Amino acid sequence: MLLNPWSIALCLISVLALCLIAAAGRTALNVLRYWDPASDSNRQIRLENETWLASTLVQNAMGLQVVSLILFTLAADKFSAVINGAMCATGSLLANQYGMPALYIKLAGVFLYGFWIVLHKLDISREDYPLLRLKFIYLLILLPFLLGDITLQTLYLLNLHPNIITSCCAVVYSSGQGGGMNLLGSLNGSTLVIMFYAAGMLLYALGLVNRKWPSRSIMFADGLLWLLFLWLALVSITVVFSSYVYAMPYHHCPFCILKPQYYYIGYLIYLTLFPAVFFGLAAPAVEPFRHRAGLETVIAAFQRRAGWLSLVLLTLFMITVSWHYVLYKLLGGQT
Amino acid sequence: MPLIELKDVCKIYNRNLPNEVVALRHINLEIAAGAMVCLQGASGSGKSTLLSIIGCIFPPSSGRAAIAGRPLSRLPDRFMTIHRRRNIGFIFQQFNILPDLTVLENVGLPLMPLGVPPAERQARAMSLLKMLEMEHRADFPARQISGGQLQRVAIARALINDPPIILADEPTAHLDRELSLGFMKIMDDLRRAGKTIILASHDHLITEHPAVERIIGIEDGRIHAA
Amino acid sequence: MSLAKQLNILDYALQGLWRRRLKTGGIVIIFSAVIFLAASFQFTIKALNNLVDQDLQATPEIIIQKMSAGRQESIPLDYIKKLKGIWGIRRVVPRIWGYYFDATTKANYTVIGLNYKKMPMGGLLDKALIKGSLLPGSGEALVGTGVKEALRLPAKGAMLSLFRPDYSLKALKVSGEFMPSTDILTTDTILMNLADSRDLFGIKPGLVTDLCVYVANPREVTTIARKIAARLPDTRVVPKSQIKETYREVFGWRGGFASICLLTAIAAFIIFAWDKASGMNPDEKREVAILKVIGWQTADILGLRFYEGFIVSFMSFLLGCSLAYAHVSFMGAGLFRPILTGWSVIHPEMVLRPGLEFSDIFLIFSLVVPPYMAATIVPAWRSAIIPPDAAVN
Numbered sequence: 001m002l003l004n005p006w007s008i009a010l011c012l013i014s015v016l017a018l019c020l021i022a023a024a025g026r027t028a029l030n031v032l033r034y035w036d037p038a039s040d041s042n043r044q045i046r047l048e049n050e051t052w053l054a055s056t057l058v059q060n061a062m063g064l065q066v067v068s069l070i071l072f073t074l075a076a077d078k079f080s081a082v083i084n085g086a087m088c089a090t091g092s093l094l095a096n097q098y099g100m101p102a103l104y105i106k107l108a109g110v111f112l113y114g115f116w117i118v119l120h121k122l123d124i125s126r127e128d129y130p131l132l133r134l135k136f137i138y139l140l141i142l143l144p145f146l147l148g149d150i151t152l153q154t155l156y157l158l159n160l161h162p163n164i165i166t167s168c169c170a171v172v173y174s175s176g177q178g179g180g181m182n183l184l185g186s187l188n189g190s191t192l193v194i195m196f197y198a199a200g201m202l203l204y205a206l207g208l209v210n211r212k213w214p215s216r217s218i219m220f221a222d223g224l225l226w227l228l229f230l231w232l233a234l235v236s237i238t239v240v241f242s243s244y245v246y247a248m249p250y251h252h253c254p255f256c257i258l259k260p261q262y263y264y265i266g267y268l269i270y271l272t273l274f275p276a277v278f279f280g281l282a283a284p285a286v287e288p289f290r291h292r293a294g295l296e297t298v299i300a301a302f303q304r305r306a307g308w309l310s311l312v313l314l315t316l317f318m319i320t321v322s323w324h325y326v327l328y329k330l331l332g333g334q335t
Numbered sequence: 336m337p338l339i340e341l342k343d344v345c346k347i348y349n350r351n352l353p354n355e356v357v358a359l360r361h362i363n364l365e366i367a368a369g370a371m372v373c374l375q376g377a378s379g380s381g382k383s384t385l386l387s388i389i390g391c392i393f394p395p396s397s398g399r400a401a402i403a404g405r406p407l408s409r410l411p412d413r414f415m416t417i418h419r420r421r422n423i424g425f426i427f428q429q430f431n432i433l434p435d436l437t438v439l440e441n442v443g444l445p446l447m448p449l450g451v452p453p454a455e456r457q458a459r460a461m462s463l464l465k466m467l468e469m470e471h472r473a474d475f476p477a478r479q480i481s482g483g484q485l486q487r488v489a490i491a492r493a494l495i496n497d498p499p500i501i502l503a504d505e506p507t508a509h510l511d512r513e514l515s516l517g518f519m520k521i522m523d524d525l526r527r528a529g530k531t532i533i534l535a536s537h538d539h540l541i542t543e544h545p546a547v548e549r550i551i552g553i554e555d556g557r558i559h560a561a
Numbered sequence: 562m563s564l565a566k567q568l569n570i571l572d573y574a575l576q577g578l579w580r581r582r583l584k585t586g587g588i589v590i591i592f593s594a595v596i597f598l599a600a601s602f603q604f605t606i607k608a609l610n611n612l613v614d615q616d617l618q619a620t621p622e623i624i625i626q627k628m629s630a631g632r633q634e635s636i637p638l639d640y641i642k643k644l645k646g647i648w649g650i651r652r653v654v655p656r657i658w659g660y661y662f663d664a665t666t667k668a669n670y671t672v673i674g675l676n677y678k679k680m681p682m683g684g685l686l687d688k689a690l691i692k693g694s695l696l697p698g699s700g701e702a703l704v705g706t707g708v709k710e711a712l713r714l715p716a717k718g719a720m721l722s723l724f725r726p727d728y729s730l731k732a733l734k735v736s737g738e739f740m741p742s743t744d745i746l747t748t749d750t751i752l753m754n755l756a757d758s759r760d761l762f763g764i765k766p767g768l769v770t771d772l773c774v775y776v777a778n779p780r781e782v783t784t785i786a787r788k789i790a791a792r793l794p795d796t797r798v799v800p801k802s803q804i805k806e807t808y809r810e811v812f813g814w815r816g817g818f819a820s821i822c823l824l825t826a827i828a829a830f831i832i833f834a835w836d837k838a839s840g841m842n843p844d845e846k847r848e849v850a851i852l853k854v855i856g857w858q859t860a861d862i863l864g865l866r867f868y869e870g871f872i873v874s875f876m877s878f879l880l881g882c883s884l885a886y887a888h889v890s891f892m893g894a895g896l897f898r899p900i901l902t903g904w905s906v907i908h909p910e911m912v913l914r915p916g917l918e919f920s921d922i923f924l925i926f927s928l929v930v931p932p933y934m935a936a937t938i939v940p941a942w943r944s945a946i947i948p949p950d951a952a953v954n
Contacts, residue, residue: 008820009927016935040396041350049946052859074920127414260918392950420856431851435580445855450566
């Protein structure tokens with residue numbers, strides 16, 4: 001299904017991203033080979049200028065990646081209209097084995113670009129650009145990653161045929177018994193909710209402890225907890241919270257909450273969850289560079305800010321995701 | 336410690352290329368805070384290059400340059416800019432005023448990347464324009480005012496960050512005698528207020544002005560005794 | 562990266578765009594024209610899909626047509642009996658559905674012969690009538706507003722004179738009229754009872770054009786359709802979902818084709834944007850050099866260019882999309898008439914209602930804005946790295 005406006009838009013954005021990252025990669029190679037801060041040759045001046053181009057290109061590529069991610073979920077939802085058995089994005093994404101991996105790699109891409117930008121900002125805050133080499137080696141890794149993203153996406157679109165019959169969210173995520181395809185059947189809803197809120201509370205606690213008495217081990221523990229929380233949050237949204245949004249006990253789906261009939265609440269949920277996790281992870285991610293000359297204060301300041309931001313976003317996320325659930329529990333609405 | 340200190344400074348353009356040009360050769364120069372000096376030399380002598388190095392526009396190719404207590408050799412462009420806007424005020428020969436902006440906007444322009452909010456920007460620009468007796472032209476587009484007035488706008492813009500060093504490149508080239516004397520009066524006042532002033536000129540009105548305490552001659556990229 | 566600084570740069574970007582309003586306006590006009598085309602296409606397809614959905618709401622879950630030599634022919638009413646015993650069928654309603662070409666007005670009318678009362682919830686359809694009853698008696702007919710206007714029927718006591726295949730005249734008394742609000746479905750419709758339509762088209766007694774099967778549980782449609790096909794091997798069994806998907810595929814494909822055409826337009830636009838942005842005139846170069854020498858950093862100029870690009874795309878996007886919406890919903894996508902004629906089977910007088918969602922807007926956004934932003938990165942960077950010494954003589 002390549003001849004379709006959605007597929008064309010996805011391919012167009014992939015091609016653009018590839019151009020940007022390839023151009024940035026060229027700069028990265030030149031910088032790694034020829035960078036000489038002591039020289040004022042024309043080449044060095046050109047390289048210094050090109051580092052600005054590279055960072056602009058990556059920032060734009062990050063923008064494209066976010067657009068691509070949203071577009072991909074929307075496209076999957078639209079495809080469900082022509083794929084037998086698919087009622088929403090879940091069904092379309094499961095129509096072949098490439099759909100879900102493509103979605104995951106796109107999401108991971110946003111985080112990877114984001115970390116690069118964090119690294120860049122830290123690097124240029126010091127006159128001697130202490131992270132320059134690392135930053136450009138990292139940039140070179142983005143290229144194969146992007147190629148993987150594009151390959152999966154293309155395979156997904158090529159292998160998507162309107163007459164394939166697939167199972168949709170009603171089957172895949174239902175916690176009922178006996179369903180052959182059941183991804184999450186082993187988890188009990190109420191245990192999950194308790195774990196989810198407990199992890200959230202623990203994140204607040206660790207975040208506050210970290211502000212008061214910053215320590216490396218707590219920082220890393222916090223990072224791991226954020227990863228666990230991301231997983232818990234996604235599963236809880238799918239299994240528990242989404243059905244309160246739909247007000248249908250047997251409708252569990254992480255994608256349908258993005259639809260207009262639910263007032264796009266899904267965007268609010270995901271656009272607070274992912275940035276919260278991003279900043280939660282960014283703080284421990286830059287910890288290893290703390291010992292580099294002159295970066296201590298910059299990194300400490302960044303970690304404080306990232307930690308604070310992640311807790312604010314976490315609060316917003318908790319409010320939006322719990323809204324329907326709490327309202328239902330309080331008012332005891334009918335199902 | 337001198338405010339401006341150059342040791343063995345060389346500047347080579349297009350190094351290792353066929354069109355290599357050596358603009359400055361082994362310059363040693365010290366200028367104390369509060370001084371008013373004049374760089375004198377023909378065009379192509381290296382005068383503008385020296386002014387650019389003192390003005391933190393680009394670093395020297397070799398040698399040591401310390402401006403306002405900060406060594407500048409091989410500082411990335413980004414930090415040169417930060418240092419420049421803190422310490423240097425420029426007055427250019429062609430004034431370099433943006434013709435489509437108003438006088439007030441032009442004066443406040445250096446404050447924009449510092450995150451100074453509009454109201455404060457206007458207030459600070461206005462007080463400088465008042466000091467230079469230009470407040471009646473504040474809302475005029477810069478293209479509509481005369482050369483002498485443009486220079487006052489340029490002076491106001493150079494002063495807006497309250498820098499310790501003022502650089503002026505051929506400031507009187509486009510002015511008549513009376514306006515030139517007026518300009519030197521303003522510079523003298525600024526010197527009295529504690530600024531260090533470096534003028535690049537071969538205008539006799541400047542070189543022979545009583546307030547100029549030192550003349551530095553430049554020829555073929557070298558300083559010769561004055 | 563303080564907010565106040567970003568606001569200042571944004572402020573300067575807005576001022577700059579206003580100062581160069583002629584150039585800005587030119588780019589916005591061209592960009593919004595591209596967006597207008599892309600959006601009009603997308604909105605039209607969307608509206609057509611909505612139209613089909615609406616159309617199909619009224620159609621039965623399954624339609625059975627008799628096939629002979631690969632062509633459709635009349636189906637005997639006896640076939641209804643053969644369907645007895647298939648569990649899940651709610652009702653089978655015979656129908657005559659045909660087209661009548663009127664030579665004087667050169668128009669095609671849809672003639673339906675059907676007992677609506679037999680349809681599930683058929684009684685509700687009375688509300689679709691200005692007057693009369695959905696059960697036209699013998700020699701009576703109901704007409705849609707389109708038919709009424711085309712034939713200039715008087716308000717009272719109107720008579721329809723239609724030709725049978727053998728050119729003999731059949732007269733029908735107009736006993737009622739459909740509401741204008743149901744135009745999408747009824748504008749070209751002439752509804753009569755089964756016997757009259759059989760008489761009009763010269764169909765032998767005991768035959769109809771197709772059988773409509775209503776199914777209680779939509780999930781069983783596929784199974785029931787398969788069972789019907791097994792029992793009636795000489796028929797074509799068309800489930801509603803299949804019609805829907807066929808339409809979707811056709812529209813989607815045409816939309817894709819159109820998108821490719823549009824990409825060419827976008828490419829041309831990018832070349833234009835590149836040209837505009839990279840061909841900096843000396844004044845603009847001087848402006849950047851001055852800004853840099855008085856303390857703007859390379860990153861500030863990059864930010865400035867980003868804001869400029871963002872404002873231009875945002876304005877063009879808003880303008881292009883609004884115009885496209887007006888074009889599609891108020892002017893019936895007039896510019897695309899020649900391409901849309903292929904779809905006139907649906908309805909001659911289309912009223913397009915693109916009921917927009919976030920996803921439609923986002924699709925158009927991602928087709929046009931990223932290419933523009935990407936095309937302006939390198940020129941923006943080129944302008945940002947102009948060295949400050951360009952301002953010193």
